[in-house]
Amino acid sequence: MSAAIQPPRRAHAAGIAILRRHGTGGRLPLVLLHGIGSNATSWEPLLGALPPQHHAIAWDAPGYGDSAPVPTKAPTPDSYAEALDHLLAALGLDRILLAGHSLGCLFAARFAARNPDRVAALALMSPALGYGAAPDALPPGVQARIDDVTSLGPQEFAARRAPRLVHDAPNRPAVLEGVRRAMAAVNPSGYAQAVRALGAGDLLADAPRLAMPVLVATGLEDVVTPPDNARRLFAALANPIRLAELPGAGHAMPQEFPREVAALLGETILA
Template sequence: MSVRDHITAGIGWREHQGDGPVLVALHGIGSEARAFDGVAAALPGWRVIAWEAPGYGPSTPLAMDWPVAADYATALAGFLDALSLTQVHLVGHSLGTLIGAAFARAHPQRVSTLTLASCAQGGGAQPGTLPAKQAARLDDLAALGAPEFARTRAPRLIFQPDQNPALVTAVYDGMSKIQLPGYAQAVRMLASGDLAADCAALTAPTAVIVGAEDIVTPPAQSQTAHAALPAAQRGALTLIPGAGHALHQQAPAALAAALRAQVHQGVTP
């Protein structure tokens, strides 16, 4: 499978080329496009496009200091327009679930299927008000710098980190690249997000998957998102044993299997 990195319309993106289903992947708050390499490798023939969210990698930050999920969804719509992609399969991980659900709510005709992995429920705060938990993220980043910040947090994303040092290193590599203002914008969006509210308004077939050992976004958060989905759109809720928060890196084959199941139920663009 050929892999190429691009920048289009101010967004960096990583493309795993293929002639099959088109999957757009949205990474989490401390991650990067490269984190989906294992999933793409388990989907031979698919065209997998993983973006670098606004303010991550080479991508231009959003214009506002306090964005909400809908602002990222607008950026995603512009990015897909620039690639002439009118309809895609969409997967979001962690913070990416908030973006994916907001996009599917605003642009239902553009989403064949949606898969939410390791759901971040959001804090439901009003923009302009940063709760203590989210404020602590930015304080820690300012005090430690990105590399040390990543060193302290990366092991929490992997189940049994001592037995999986290569996976911890992969998570660290992505997290150590976070930068301002992009990370601060994402933290503020997380603080104001409300995944369940967006899920309740979805019209695309939507599946949910989570690692059974996830201590960052515990399975209960993904179960809440799944329960909020309209019955007609509610796909599978899959619990993956032996996997932590970085599900796409610790259990890429399981996530790929869930994506294949979703595509078989939807319309392949």
């Protein structure tokens, strides 16, 4: 089996569960931060398609899977940036390439803004912009996420919500099942913390502080974080390198089109 298709392995560091794929070369590692209804396994299609030279690490965010939650009921993106800092220190990684998807963009951007010398390049995919809200004043649509997962339970919550993330879901049953399975695995308390961080976040405010090269990518059929989110973010960046708009892709773009997203990363932040 070639190094390019060796499956990633589970590991733990600093209280965080990760999927880790070892690369064949001495390139900077790529760290991947998933979205609010996902986990590290959501990156598996992309991990299998990435250039083999790069090490890649996908975390289960705090409060997801076997990862310890952040130590506050009402966290902000700073809370998750600090958790990422502890993880990288435990792994001995001083400088990385960083990519976020959806809510993961808020965490990735906050870490990069706080640590500009440690992030060589950044990719923000299907970006959630956040709401800049106080923890006790979440917008009704954001609070509804917590209410729904609490009242319905993760399984029913995932069954109802997952189809919105996949464009043309009936014709992409494997992608839909992967999205549903990851969403059904959320821990309601960890999910509630992440929702509060989404409410508190403000990606457009962080954007001008990102000095490193930044790729922005969006699916043109995304109804969760519409393409206009990506366009607004791209316009606010200090050092944008490309705005990529993928036809036929929904919110779950890295799972729907892993080869295309891997090629895009290879041409930009991994180059």
